[in-house]
Amino acid sequence: MVEVKTDSLLKKLSVPLLAVLFGFLVGAIVMLVFGYNPIDAYSHMIIDVFANPYSIGEALTQATLLVFTGLAFDIANKAGFFNIGLSGQFLIGWLSTIIFALQFPDLPRIALVPLSLIAGTLGGALYAGIAGFLRAYFGTSEVIVTIMLNHTILQISNYLTNFVIGTSSRTEKVSENASLSLEWLTEVTNYSRLNIGFFIAIVAVVVYWFFMKYTTTGFEIKAVGLNPDASRYAGMSDKKNIILSMLISGGLAGLGGAINGLGTFGNLFVLGALPNEGFNGIAVALLGLGNPIGIVLSAFLFGVLNTGASFMSSRAGVPDEMAVIVTASIVFFVGAYYLVEWIFEKIGYRRAQGPHSTETEGGTEQ
Amino acid sequence: MATSDVVVEMRNIVKQFGEFKANDDINLEVRKGEVHALLGENGAGKSTLMNVLTGLLEPTKGEIRINGEPTVIDSPDKADSLGIGMVHQHFMLIDKFSVAENIMLGNEEHKMGVIDADTTAKGILELSERYGLKVDPYAKVENISVGQQQRVEILKALYGGADILILDEPTAVLTPQEIDELMNIIRALADEGKAIILITHKLDEIKQAADRCTVIRRGKGIGTVDVADTSQQELADMMVGRSVSFTVEKGPAHPKEVILSVDHLVVQDVRGLNAVNDLSFQVRQGEILGIAGVDGNGQSELIQAITGLRNVEEGSVKINGKDVTNRTPRKITESGLSHIPEDRQKFGLVLDLNLEENLALQSYYHKPLSDNGILKYDAFANNAERLIEEYDVRTQSQKDPARSLSGGNQQKLIIAREVDRDPDLLIAAQPIRGLDVGAIEFIHKRLIEQRDNNKAVLLMSFELDEIMDVSDRIAVMYGGKIVDIVDAEKTSETELGLLMAGVSREEIERQKKEKQLEEVGNNG
Amino acid sequence: MSVIGILQLLVTSSLMYSAPLIFTAIAGAFSERSGVVNIGLEGIMVMGAFSSAIFNIMFFDTFGNSTPWIAMVFGGIVGLLFSLLHAIATINLRADHVVSGTALNLLAPGLSVFLVRVIYGRAQTGPLKRSFGITSFPILKDIPVIGKIFFTSVTPLGYLGILTGILGWFVLFKTPFGLRLRAVGEHPVAAESVGINVYMYKYAGVLISGFLGGVGGAIQAQAIVNEFGVLTVSGQGFMAMAAMIFGKWNPIGVTFAAIFFGFAQSLSRVGHYIPIIQNVPTIYLQILPYVLTIIILVAFLGKSESPKALGKPYIKSK
Amino acid sequence: ACGNGGGTDEGTDNGAAPEEGGDEDQFTIAMVTDTGGVDDRSFNQSAWEGMQEWAEENDLADDTVRYYQSDTESDYVPNLNNATNDDHDVIYGIGFLLEDPIATIAEQNPDRMYGIVDSAVDMDNVVSLNFNDHENSFLAGMAAALTTETNKVGFIGGIEGPIIDRFQTGFTEGVAYIDDSIDVDIQYANSFSDTAAGQQIAAAMYSNGADVIFHASGAVGNGVFQEARNRMEDGSDTDLWVIGVDLDQEAEGEWADGNVTLASTVKKVGQAIKLSANAAKEGDFQGGENISYGFAEDGIDFTRGFIEDDAWEQIEEAREEITNGDREVKEFTYTEVEDAE
């Protein structure tokens, strides 16, 4: 028994690890083809980030946000939804938080910070809840609804920022009392924007892990996602779980947006496109293989690559899009896990059931 | 018989999935014009052997000869061109396509690249005329009955010009009348010179239609016998490897309080038509009420309505005197109901969850499996260990996903979970569909055990044998109504068959009298 | 503006905006009908836009005024090659379709902008040499009223899109190829059992999707944006995916859905010139296309039935 | 390329006076782009070209100037920080979107020198560089009014706000100065990047009878040019024109038989940066000042393009007056709006 377990754990880990390795390899090949020095580029992209407390802080700031959107994608995914609306939920979280914080600038910090974050969380939750509700009661595709909601909130947020809660394409900064920054954290990281959100993210990961693994509700969400009919038969409410998982998903994305608003920027401005954190959250969740720890690690990797990209371009002269090529390749190889399995098979591991095999397997009959 | 008559010869076939040998050195020889039965328990390797023959699977070892020629069948296309057609255990039909489209798929008639549905339809009608397989070529498969789908499958094989026809458990979903029809068709096809391989668990069908029978047990060939010289008991013993008892042993029922009471129930089907129409009945403690009927007469809707999976339009359902009409499945379950659903993969199991989790699916939310919303995985494991042992579920590990189990074992898993909750009312819908005798024996024993423990059991099945052997009373459904409820001891297969066809009791009585009169007249 | 003027404006403007969407949405339908989820449409469009832009600039001297059309085909071919990654990953390597599609969506902007930087030393290509223009159809344009509204100063690409929709429908629903492709997306095991090469048809679905998606991107770059940069496609691939579901995976339905998006979008931009909605605050017009889509979906269309085996890896056991 | 030591040992260098910041006493400057990027064919590009010229004119090595590319809004602060750590002497933030980030960084590094373009940061170590876009737009308005044959012209703005309002008011004033019966159709794309919006709005404007459109909308303008070219190629009855913004956009207007770019308002961001960098190099850093560059300061320009002779004469005249201070173009400010309410 135990042996089988370690075998599969090793295998489980080997997928993302090899994916990361292959991803960097692809990047290196592209660089070689176009006459860049991959070793130089990678050393700037990675080592420079760690050589400087400021950039470590920035990488962690980004990772913090990605943890939220990554978890958000994951819970919807487990419940059987493709929440492509993370960006919109992230944005509405940001928007609601800023509105709240601007509305009550004089509340004491101990109240203003949590209340503003709650405003953002609720904003995201309710917004995603629309998609969940429509799916539960009308069977409307959550993919279309969330795509549409993404575009809608981008317009609304820009409009409000321009004409209602702000002028000249941005809002005022929120008051000191709404700030998420921690003096010692800022100091340790040489004025990076790393903030309390980092600790909130750690708490969120632990709570999320516990929730999904050990609570009956988490069990229900998983079961509904895998087989809604059987779950209904077993007395679980598919409607309730659909809506609940979208509320949680949107709430997590919204909280990410709120932390971005209060922690990273302190205000809101007109955006040309939807925030990247939403789409990157999908990649983070996928690379994390739906495991909270995996999500933390992949969020950190993404944070480092994003932060390091600018060093790579300014110090090694390699266009910073290289970082995107590497992350995209990593995600690709995570998807193509069978390649890894195939390699294992070649080097003599016993074949085990793949994580995604399904009933359409040819010729298999129950 | 001359060897030239042998059309299919499979020699020393071995098929290995990983370490596991699904077929372990099997020999099979089928002759022109014979119906050759293939018999074996669930998971014995019958479908695998046939998938090898039809090119869906590649044998690990062994040789196949078709019409005496050694042949490598490496694709269904190849099998097709050799005249081998197969009707699969799980229908290979596309719901959203029309009958004609399903039949032509892979062999499309086309005029300048445009599908020619009418020519195909004509061909289909010709074939169906010839073999008595009536279908509407333009109907969508999702809108026709399972029996008709079966015909479509056979037509598909015939349309492709099959001379060697494999039928994998074709009767599992048919009504007695349909089974009779099918057996006649099979005989007719054989008489025409086609070779038929018939996979089934039902010994009476083998006796009825087959010439010879090859028995497989746990992947190994046990032998081939002439059906005429072998008794059902002998066949069964060969298959299971021990002596099995057929007759369901049960004492008389002692019905007590009413547990389930259904009153003037109206339920609609997916299309919004009344599938259950003003129907009433009761089930008492200590009895098994069987629901007989031809598929599509509202049985499934009735059960879904009782269990809360489908909305009740009118009327009421009471369990233990409590009104549970239109309550959530959970509320209904909690008032003392267990349900073995008709479609085990759709409703009964979450195939990607492991055995422990599937066994906890109905009771995860209360003690001991959880406490205040927190799951107890130790309890999950203990629960599973106990049930797997007690219900003889065959698996490598209880941490494996339910998907990895064979059909029979999946069913046992559900039964373990549902019976173990010790319900006041157990509803079993088609509990033995596709299972072998060993498993059937086991499941029927459990149902009767429940009854003897003073519980109420509602059994729905399309198989008359099962209904008659297991039930105490039999309610016959026709057109969304219960036409009659009869005593299982006193009724006959003929009577039930007539009721199922919608013939009223009065009519039956009248016919009976006439017959008696006739007999009297003849005698006199 | 006259009523005819307004109608003409709405028609031309809707057709222009919807042209890339039509192609890309049909692209999605082909892939998903064969059972392969394609959220990578956005990335495929990006590659099509990128390659057509480069081609346009490099080969204008060779091909002159027909450059955009040839570049469009080139964009389609690059889209097809790019979608090959998705095909290999999902069909052979059993990748989760969403994961692979996400990888394409990430990879395309990274790779294309990287290459633009390598070639031009900056992040945008700059203006193209020759864009698709608009045309007035001879003869048709002289039909009273209709000619003015539908056939004067309008993009031929919109009509090409509609034709492609009809052709796509024909191929999917009237030919043996289409029947097999759909069979593979509904029930691959059944298809395999009648001798259909499931992998081959899935490849066909994905590659056709790649080609059409690339064409959609090429149109976006050459008819609307007139250059290539990271924002050239921004979200159109996702809109196309929405149109695909909206149109229920039927190329004709999908075409209508795309035109509807184009129309609603135009309304928000030219609404100021239409008397009845003139005074509606811009923000309402801006969110109109999106909100209206949701409302229509909920009110009239209900549950979309996707191909049954959509997104499930098919593993041929041997 | 990483000759200036990287930011790792920032602690040791930081205390030094700004003038001694760079290695080997090399005086270096850097800019952080907004999300448009360094090649936005607008003010980022103009700024970067100016910086390169500056290096050349001062016979300095290429690596004395550098840009930091911002792909998203989140990159502004880290880029400014990296530039600060890389020890450049003056660091410019390009575009009003960098106002807050510059303020943040300038506050954290009071000893260092910063500049902001197109906005104002009132701090002693920040110089604010602004442009009298209204003066330029006034000439654009004149050009439009003098060219139109339909007595209808259009203005397409990116996002409403003080910066673009300056263009809008300048333009309408210029039109009215020539002929106040001319209709000015004003629309906003609510974006600086949505090309399709530009195209559709331009289509509506042209359909509605306008024949000259001035756009102050960044990449949205690509769509405006596209629509004008399409219509000309399809054989438009009237000549259609676009007036470009920020850079000479003549290339964008080329079509088979002509060019739709009537003229362009040019914002010489590079020039402003050159002047400011030179001042800083000489030790006269203009920290705390908000410098407006107009025609008088040679900070803006208006191209002739395809403007007819007599029209150009009138425009030249007005430019002269503005340069001399004889004519003042009203500048739009939000205080006015507030007063009016």
Ligand SMILES: Nc1ncnc2c1ncn2[C@@H]1O[C@H](COP(=O)(O)OP(=O)(O)OP(=O)(O)O)[C@@H](O)[C@H]1O
């Ligand atoms: N593709 C496969 N991979 C691994 N194991 C398989 C596969 N197909 C079948 N098996 C296993 O091989 C054994 C034989 O399966 P098969 O389907 O042939 O049984 P069967 O005799 O048809 O049973 P049933 O009566 O339940 O249909 C089973 O244990 C099954 O789990």
Ligand SMILES: Nc1ncnc2c1ncn2[C@@H]1O[C@H](COP(=O)(O)OP(=O)(O)OP(=O)(O)O)[C@@H](O)[C@H]1O
């Ligand atoms: N005349 C045609 N025009 C366009 N496409 C065609 C034409 N004939 C065949 N095709 C295409 O080629 C594919 C293969 O056609 P065909 O029906 O000949 O193959 P097949 O069915 O495998 O062979 P068989 O008819 O021997 O069973 C079809 O799916 C169809 O799409």
Ligand SMILES: [Mg+2]
């Ligand atoms: Mg079988």
Ligand SMILES: [Mg+2]
């Ligand atoms: Mg054929």
